[in-house]
Structures are given as C-alpha cells and as structure tokens.
Amino acid sequence: MALASGVRFAARALLRPWALLRGTTLGRTEPAAGGGGDGARRFGSQRVLVEPDAASGVAVMKLRNPPVNALSLELLTELVISLEKLENDKTFRGVILTSDCPRVFCAGLDLTEICGRNPAHCAEYWKAMQELWLRTYLSSLVLVAAINGACPAGGCIIALSCDCRVLADNPKYRIGLNETLLGIIAPFWLKDTYVNTIGHRASEQALQLGSLFPPAEALQVGLVDQVVPEDQVQSTALSEMARWLAVPDHARQLTKNMMRKATADRLLRQRDADTQNFVSFVCRDSIQKSLQAYLEKLRQRKG
Ligand SMILES: CCCCC/C=C/C(=O)SCCNC(=O)CCNC(=O)[C@H](O)C(C)(C)COP(=O)(O)OP(=O)(O)OC[C@H]1O[C@@H](n2cnc3c(N)ncnc32)[C@H](O)[C@@H]1OP(=O)(O)O
Numbered sequence: 001m002a003l004a005s006g007v008r009f010a011a012r013a014l015l016r017p018w019a020l021l022r023g024t025t026l027g028r029t030e031p032a033a034g035g036g037g038d039g040a041r042r043f044g045s046q047r048v049l050v051e052p053d054a055a056s057g058v059a060v061m062k063l064r065n066p067p068v069n070a071l072s073l074e075l076l077t078e079l080v081i082s083l084e085k086l087e088n089d090k091t092f093r094g095v096i097l098t099s100d101c102p103r104v105f106c107a108g109l110d111l112t113e114i115c116g117r118n119p120a121h122c123a124e125y126w127k128a129m130q131e132l133w134l135r136t137y138l139s140s141l142v143l144v145a146a147i148n149g150a151c152p153a154g155g156c157i158i159a160l161s162c163d164c165r166v167l168a169d170n171p172k173y174r175i176g177l178n179e180t181l182l183g184i185i186a187p188f189w190l191k192d193t194y195v196n197t198i199g200h201r202a203s204e205q206a207l208q209l210g211s212l213f214p215p216a217e218a219l220q221v222g223l224v225d226q227v228v229p230e231d232q233v234q235s236t237a238l239s240e241m242a243r244w245l246a247v248p249d250h251a252r253q254l255t256k257n258m259m260r261k262a263t264a265d266r267l268l269r270q271r272d273a274d275t276q277n278f279v280s281f282v283c284r285d286s287i288q289k290s291l292q293a294y295l296e297k298l299r300q301r302k303g
C-alpha cells in the first residue's frame with residue numbers, strides 16, 4: 001500500500017513539475033466535490049460541466065461556452081481548475097472531454113481575446129493557454145476526447161493533448177490546425193504536439209496548408225483514433241477509457257511522462273519568451289488587421 005502510494009506520489013510529482021512555478025489564480029484549488037466519497041454529484045462551473053461517476057472513477061467534462069466553445073480566458077481558467085480538482089481527487093482515474101454545444105467541440109482561441117486588446121491582456125491570455133496545454137498534455141489522468149463537433153485550431157490542440165480521440169462521423173466536423181489561413185503561426189509546442197501525433201511530414205504539409213481534415217481523412221492521417229456515428233461517440237469514448245484504465249496507473253503514467261516530458265519541458269524552459277513572442281506577434285498591426293478581417297468574415301458568414 002505504502003509503495004503504491006509512493007509510486008503514485010512520485011508519478012504525480014514527475015508529471016506536474018510546473019505546479020512549483022505556479023503563483024497565479026489558475027493554481028487555486030477549491031475543495032474536491034464530495035471529498036471523493038460523494039463523487040456522483042455534478043459539479044463544475046459556468047462554462048465547464050463535470051459529471052463524475054465515482055463507481056467507475058471516470059468523469060465526463062463538458063465544455064459549455066456557447067455558441068462555439070471559443071477558448072475565452074474564463075473557459076481556459078475554469079478548465080484548468082476542473083481538471084486540477086479531478087486530479088486531486090483519488091476517486092478519479094479518467095476524464096472524457098466533450099462539448100455541450102451542438103455541432104462544435106471547440107472553435108479554438110477566442111479571437112476577441114486577442115483582437116484590439118492591450119499587450120498585458122494578450123500575455124495573460126496566452127499564459128492561460130499554456131497552462132491548459134501543460135495541464136492536459138501531462139495529466140496523470142487518462143483523457144479521452146469525445147469530439148462531437150467541429151474541432152479547429154485550439155480545439156484540435158485540446159483534443160491532441162488527450163490520450164485518445166473519438167470523432168463523430170459528420171463531414172462538417174473537421175479537425176486540424178488552420179492557423180496559417182488566419183495569417184498566424186502555431187508556436188513550437190503546438191507544432192510539436194502535432195508532430196508527436198501524426199509525424200513530421202504529415203505535420204509539415206498540414207500546418208503549412210492549414211488543413212482541416214474531415215473524419216475519414218483525420219482517421220487516415222492519425223489525428224483521431226476512431227470515427228464512429230454521432231450517437232456512438234460517448235459509448236465508444238467509454239470503451240476506449242476502459243481499455244486505457246485496464247493498465248496499472250503508475251506504469252501508464254510514467255510511460256506517458258516519458259513520451260511527453262521533453263516536449264512539455266521545452267515550453268517550461270521558455271515560457272516567458274514564448275509569451276513575449278506571442279504578444280509581440282499578435283499585437284503587430286498587420287496581424288491585428290488579418291485577425292479583424294477573419295472575425296468579420298466569420299460574423300458575415302452567418303445566416
Ligand atoms: C499565434 C498563436 C496561434 C495559436 C494557436 C491557436 C490558434 C487558434 O485557435 S485561432 C482560432 C481559429 N479558429 C477558427 O478558425 C474557427 C473559426 N470558427 C469557425 O470556423 C466556425 O465558427 C465553427 C466551424 C467553429 C462553427 O460554425 P457555426 O456553428 O456555423 O458558427 P458560426 O461560424 O456562425 O459562429 C457563431 C459565432 O461565434 C463566433 N466565433 C466563431 N469562432 C470564433 C472564435 N474562434 N473566436 C471568437 N468568436 C468566434 C462567430 O463570429 C459567430 O459570432 P456572432 O456572429 O457574433 O454570433
């Protein structure tokens with residue numbers, strides 16, 4: 001027993017080194033719902049609904065920031081806090097991440113957070129994005145993305161940070177990193193996440209072209225692990241979860257850490273520089289203009 005908890009502790013420490021660096025409100029943890037003994041109650045926040053099932057040790061986490069689950073500062077913060085809560089509650093071993101908004105898993109960065117904002121706001125926003133990626137990419141929990149809608153850019157990054165992805169078979173539910181089409185560039189850690197998932201050559205093509213893959217192509221290139229009819233996304237995600245949970249936690253966690261740590265460490269080492277790069281890039285007049293134009297196009301597309 002003591003050995004098992006020692007291994008669990010060591011694994012958590014290895015998996016969450018950035019916890020030592022955190023001094024922001026993002027690191028604040030509220031007491032776990034029900035203290036782990038009453039995990040059947042829903043909890044969460046305005047934008048993140050958590051449906052815990054203590055018996056199976058699996059929680060379903062639903063993004064609900066209508067209309068398109070754009071990653072606002074609030075959504076990023078609430079996602080980090082909800083994940084942290086589940087990680088700190090030993091009842092839970094896995095999380096299924098899905099959307100509560102019809103037809104969209106997540107529209108990526110909330111462009112209104114970086115359009116016409118001052119550098120300090122852009123910096124705060126980018127740090128929250130880094131934090132969510134670190135939290136998901138190195139999570140000690142098994143994370144399965146049940147992708148029940150469109151999944152561009154930052155949405156794709158959240159999905160790729162999970163251990164496994166199940167996508168609903170709908171040609172409108174495209175997934176990929178389309179940043180170049182907005183005139184912006186994915187930073188190295190998002191590029192690395194892509195490369196770690198689909199390999200160098202496929203990433204090189206897809207990133208430059210800003211490709212958004214429909215389900216069959218996403219499966220073929222390896223961006224997702226399963227494509228299933230929409231009404232089977234949740235049940236398939238649960239079956240995948242069972243497969244991953246069949247592996248002893250400490251072995252799975254240490255292996256995950258071994259596979260992902262170098263990528264995450266690179267960001268941890270360069271976090272401030274990465275933030276500066278992001279801020280100076282998005283605050284350029286030319287980038288602001290192209291983001292404004294893109295937002296305008298999105299707004300006009302409606303109806
Ligand atoms: C430099 C560092 C790069 C970092 C890497 C990450 C980058 C990003 O994530 S950039 C964001 C890229 N995201 C996209 O290109 C997706 C844009 N959105 C869409 O393609 C679609 O909205 C959709 C497929 C996700 C959903 O389509 P639909 O259901 O038809 O919804 P509408 O297009 O009508 O949108 C409704 C409403 O939401 C606004 N909106 C959409 N996406 C965003 C967004 N990313 N940020 C902010 N707002 C967004 C859209 O403008 C509509 O607004 P209203 O007209 O005011 O209702």
